[in-house]
Amino acid sequence: MLSGQMPILILKEGTQREQGKSAQKANIEAAKAIADAVRTTLGPKGMDKMLVDSIGDIIISNDGATILKEMDVEHPTAKMIVEVAKSQDTAVGDGTTTAVILSGELLKQAEELLDQGVHPTVITNGFRIAVNEAKKLLESIAMDAKDDATLKRIAMTALSGKNTGLSKEFLADLVVKAVNAVAEERNGRIVVDPANIKVDKKAGGSITDTQYINGIVIDKEKVHAKMPSVVKDARIALIDSALEIKKTEIEAKVQITDPSKIQDFLAQESDTFKQMVEKIKKSGANVVFCQKGIDDIAQHYLAKEGIYAVRRVKKSDMEKLAKATGGRIVTNLDDLTPDVLGKAEKVEEQKISDDRMTFVTGCANPKAVSILIRGGTEHVVAEIERALNDAIRVVSITKEDGRFVPGGGAVEAEISTKLRHFATSVGGREQLAVEAFARAMEVIPRTLAENAGLDPINTLIQLRAEHEKGHTTYGIDFTQNKVGDMTKVGVFDPLRVKKHALESAVEVATMILRIDDVIASKKTSSSESPKSENNPSGMGSGAPSF
Template identity: 80%
Template sequence: MLGGQMPILVLKEGTSREQGKNAQKNNIEAAKAIADAIRTTLGPKGMDKMLVDSIGDIIISNDGATILKEMDVDHPTAKMIVEVAKSQDTAVGDGTTSAVIMAGELLKQAEGLLEQGVHATVIANGYRLAVNEAKKYLEEMALKAKDDKTLKLIAMTALSGKNTGLSSELLSDLVVKAIDAVAEERNGKIVVDTANIKVDKKNGGSVNDTQYISGLLIDKEKVHAKMPSIVKDAKIALVDSALEIKKTEIEAKVQITDPTKIQDFLNQESDTLKLMVEKVHKSGANVIFCQKGIDDIAQHYLAKEGIYAVRRVKKSDMEKLAKATGAKIVTNLDDLSKASLGVAERVEEKRISDDRMTFVTGCANPKAVSILIRGGTDHVVSEIERALNDAIRVVGITKEDGRYLPGGGAVEAELSLKIRNYANSVGGREQLAIEAFSKALEVIPRTLAENAGMDPINTLIQLKAEHEKGQKNNGIDFSINKTGDMNKAGVFDPLRVKKHALESAVEVSSMILRIDDVIASKKSSGGEGPGQMPGGMGGMGGMGGGMPPY
């Protein structure tokens, strides 16, 4: 041992470690790579991505959250960026692509500052100050949503760019209708539980055949062919126990010595089931939805009484049926009474595509409704479902908050101007980070213009000039591919979506900036040589120079 020069091994053999500037650079590269991957999907003129999984299933989408969820991302920092899209989608349902692009751009701007010697903590503080200021300006810019016309325009903005084609007018009408139906007032506040809007899809027909159902659609058929296909003035019973003979809890054997007694035994079973059906009939119900099974003999007796029955209905559908029809879910048939029944104008079985489905329509004041999506192929129908879910969420949020903002990059262009002026009042090194934040905001209008085939630099210069003249609602009007007033063009975004996107972008970029050491344990599977990085991650920067397979 020469002068204590022997290396001390703290980490396990095969563990890789990136430190200091190298770690920061690799992390920023990974985040930028993810942002670049979905950048082309932003806006109404954005392109789609085709994702093929390991078993050959295809998803075609331009929904940021869907794309990132399906991508097989390996790099740890890239996974953090994917989390931004997930949290944005869970919280507000839209703006996922904007949030990810914004996070990537914030890190790109920070890279330049790090090279100039500005400390990562200073940049993170500057970003935090900037986003707090931006939220104040957003509150000032927000307009009040007064009527359904505004809600419809917000739905159309959310649907634009998705594969809804010429049907976005029809779809946005359906979304607003559904939101108005399920909105409730609690303690003077409007609450919209979008889980009460059931979206079903069936391929076949065209997108224009998509329909709103003032009631519910259950993807089940009646259990017996002799039952009526249509029941008018339906009295609906919801039962969550089985109409079957229960097996005994303890193991028991029944021995019959006399052959004549076999028929008695079978008759007794049949009588028990008949009694169950009588209880249903006595309550006045002519439709029964059962969460569990219905015995064949019980089906026969129900058909005899002219009762329409559906079995094995999902628990979530049972709850929605209760909200739509006003029925109470009963566990024991003895509790079934006239008071626990729900009502609907009609319950009918219809053939949609190759399946038979049960429609419960004409409910008096349904607090749960359905939308049935139609379209040419599975891929079209699935993308419209994703688009509709986004639209339902944003319209629900706007109905609750009653606040919205101009879209088309107008908000970001205005914020960029305001934050730049604010930076001058702060001073110190944080000023540089606030200016970087202001510059990062420009990525949204620039990308929108780029995706629409416009000249991004000229468009951005023009937009800045208009905002400096006080035209704060000006953004990119895609109908004419020029800048214009977003309020006149009817392009709107909910306030909550914009706020959440900025907050989550700043949070994740600050977290990534503050990482200066990445220690990765050796992966257990795969025979890596001693000199190799785990999982072929290329020195933790696997996403920098060429991303690993998504």
């Protein structure tokens, strides 16, 4: 461009553009700020966050994914970090905070290398070499989960730090029982679908009133007061059609000229419902779960026959009922035969808090079960539900894989120690990135120590010393607030959770590092000119905004 000429604008006026080092710095700052937002929630001694939305609803949680989902994040790079938490939550259900903190720390270590003039591509290559080596190390550290006691310890590790208080062991027992009930063997492999564990919640009572139900709880009451409240030796019909008279597709009008015919017309309608109920009775069913509506007259006849009926049951609940009772869902009453009915020892209506719920219990070999959570307030119950869902997911994963690793920062400390030795064999500039990765891994034990009120530097020095001696399973023992053997205190994490957290953190860190130009087409308000004397480019300051 010749001097004195006007600059050529190829982007729309008001477009913000940030290039090179300043773009990378702004992105890294945003990632670090997001990691700092959830950092204090990590570990059993982590603190909670209170999130208040625009209409004043409150969520109190220390679950990384929940916090980041509820935070109204504005910065595009910060949104990418939030995606890490979401993907970790979707894939393995736990380790969301770990994945986010690792992403932030990897970028922080990378920033120092960028300042030294190391190219982003070299750093990303080094990170990939390091994560592949770290995954091999995880495999070598992993132990086999052989019994329910191990699964219980894994559930308790997932529940620690959540608002489960003194009931951690009690809830862990329920989780293991539920996962064992729904585990199935397919092609020689154990498969657990956490969706088959129905978690219901009702405020009122204490956490210890939470119960495991060998069957399904439906948040519905019987449709008619005259129906029995308890049905023993239940034979259950699952119907996916309305027990109502269908309205005609085309517009039709019924005209009655003779008043005496009105009674005949009503009687005919009543007979139709009578026939429907006859078909149900003939099949031998004494309990009906209907996915759609049940007409008032049909309710009357069902009550007369002593049949317990529930209407408008959710499709997902119908499927769980089929799995729990061994019944099949029918769409036509003519298909209702004794062999399609589900079986349970008891179906009863119970009053829980102010609501009435239907309990289907005593199923012979249920492949779907329920846990009904109780707690003092709505917020307590909601946080326990989040904690239980995490625990169910991690126990399911361990049941499937049969592999777990020591927790309490032990694996991260071991990876850090081994990668420092490994880095020398890499050579070249990638060695610097592998060393940076090793330093970044220490953020987990350091944060755990900080959150527990321990001295992070002394704790890290002790941990390093133990791992240099070959004590692979040494981490931070929170029962005695010192470095100890995690296998003795029973702090375990599933192998898959740790692997996924590492992969997610490296993927997002490498993606962010490779960005050297941010072009944001934002409309500027009329009062604010895109260019000003102090900021001729019209760019923002580069500080991350949430």
